[in-house]
Amino acid sequence: MRLAIDEAQQALGRTSPNPAVGAVVVRDGRVVGRGRTQPPGGAHAEVMALREAGAAARGATLYCTLEPCAHHGRTPPCVHRILEAGIRRVVAATEDPNPIVSGRGFAFLREHGVHVEVGLGADASASLNRPFFTLMREGRPFVILKAAASLDGRIAETSGRRTFLTSAAANRHAHCVRAQVDAIAVGVGTVLADDPELTARGIFRERPLLRVIFDRRLRTPPDAKVLSTLSAGPVMIVSTPEASRCAELRKPLEDAGATIDASGDGLRETFQRLAAEQQIGSLLLEGGAAMHTAAWDEGLVDYVRLYVTPHVLGNGGVELLSGRGFSSAALFERRVESLGPDVVIEGYVHRAG
Incomplete structure (x- = not known):
């Protein structure tokens, strides 16, 4: 065996x-x-x-x-x-x-x-x-919370400002992780602050990588990098009926190649639809803090992969879970690995009851 x-x-x-x-x-x-x-x-x-x-x-x-x-x-x-x-x-x-x-x-x-x-x-x-067992039993993708944090648990210096924390070794590791999931999800704040491509650069994938942006007011810029990499996979923007009715906001994004989901659904409902309609079995939740906190509070996080860097950002920094920090005691089958100057801590989430 x-x-x-x-x-x-x-x-x-x-x-x-x-x-x-x-x-x-x-x-x-x-x-x-x-x-x-x-x-x-x-x-x-x-x-x-x-x-x-x-x-x-x-x-x-x-x-x-x-x-x-x-x-x-x-x-x-x-x-x-x-x-x-x-x-x-x-x-x-x-x-x-x-x-x-x-x-x-x-x-x-x-x-x-x-x-x-x-x-x-x-x-x-x-x-x-x-991921397959979660999809079959709960009707939603297996959700991996991925974040990079300083020694004092901060993910950025200030809200809305891009902060480079991890080393090249940790970044390569993160791209390998992206190559193994069906979808990546972020909030619009991450798109505005970091302008990420959300791709698995340099790694072959059998299946296009779905990129999902939660953006209730359609603030995603039509020239965002994620919309310039459609060859890597489609981009879906989850918004609201109200925002989607505004052609001035919707049409430039559709012209750039995005699909607008006007359902206004929350995380759980959206994840369930992704599983049912697009057979998304695993999803990497990359941020930011509001997305991480919402998913954690709803009991949607199945696995945590946290990259810890040897830096201290101080009291002005953005907390990983908006004040709800958790320790490795909340995880089982834990793994700790050194990646250059950084450390990745990962494990499955244990939920009481």
Whole structure:
């Protein structure tokens, strides 16, 4: 199962909205086939492993990190290929949380004489695919709060003023993170202060990166850098019906390539629509402080990635969570890594109850 999990890890960031799955075929104690989920529309991990195994799959054991699918989607059901290959035993880490699939793959295999075991490597498998599990169970993307802060917990010197905090090493790391998510969201204050491109520079992506700007009054400049990088992915501006009715505000942004969402929805409703309509399974929330605070207060933050720099900005600086600072004790499965002069602290958010 460790080898199957390794395969799944290599597929991370390339399979959305599908989960990253790994599979290994073992016969007589020897690995005869390995596979991982291909980009959407491509073969699933089980099929890739069976192809590599060929005739050696007959009578073998298939290890997979998620329940094999039993429905027709973009590809045929994996359970049919498993039967055709002559697999005798399937060891899966977890049941698929997708209600279309959940339990049906295992039931089909058992009905056709395949011995099925579930649970080996379950925690590691679930950790790999937390975005997919969140999407299936809560109907919204897995939200990662990303911020850079000084030693005294400030993200900028003063509100509305751009502040450079992190090193080149931390910036490269942040771009790698962007390459693994489906969408990035910021508030208009971040656009006005920093004028970011919101791209994963220099990193290949299988799927265009959706950039979302929460801008109730349509203050985003039509010449903002994010609108000059549409080749990296679309830009959606979430506004209100009132602001969107003003053609003087709306039309220049539409002419620049932005899509205006006039729903006036809050964070939770917008995230749910992104999941339902655009299959956004993971979202990187980059700021600013008001966005971070709103998402934190609504219980929408699933993971925190905080870059801490060896600087002190003082009392005039902007606080990360508008006075609601939290400690690493609020996180589990924590990781701490040095990136040049900076440190990144990250972990999953623990919510009481």
